[in-house]
Amino acid sequence: MPFFQSPKPTEVGPKHPLRKPLLDALRPRIEGDLKQPVLFRVTKLHVLGDFAFVVCEPRTPADKPIDFKKTHYKSEIDQQVFDGATTYALLKKIGGKWKAVEHVIGPTDVAWSNWAGPPHNAPKALLGLP
Structure with missing residues (x-):
């Protein structure tokens, strides 16, 4: 067992004060990005240090699925390179406030893996990377 283990991300559940x-x-x-109001169905929301990683599905304010064919993602859908509504986002605390710095909707691969490198250098443990 290694002497030093990297810190583990904290899960931000529905009642956690950081969630909102x-x-x-x-x-x-x-x-x-979607040119419409959204609410989120959250699958994963973790924090580690000054970074947060979100896996969610944007939904309409009425909690209905978004019709991505009515967004700029239509061409990706038509080309079959859009893998659904799952959204991955990286947030960073900057000047004491949380700011969304990256996101990807419907990727067909591990599009967030490069967020562990420059310019963000997010913790690999937060992103679920080895």
């Missing part, structure tokens, strides 16, 4: 600030920081970025 994190999702509120992500919301404008996703709403800007």
Whole structure:
């Protein structure tokens, strides 16, 4: 067993005080991308240090699926390189406030793996990377 183990991410559940600030920081970025208001169905929300990693599905305010064919993702859907509504996002605490710095919707691969390198250098443990 190694002498030093890297810290483990903290799960941010529904009643955790960071949940609302994190999702509120992500919301404008996703709403800007999709050009519509959204709410989130969260699959994973973890924090480690000044970073947060979110796996979620954006939904309409009525909690219905978003019709991605009515967004700029239509061409990816038509080319069969869009793998559904699952959204991955990286947030970073900057100047004491959470800010969404990266996101990807419907990737067909591990599109977030490069977030562990420059310019973000997010903890690999947070992203679920070896």
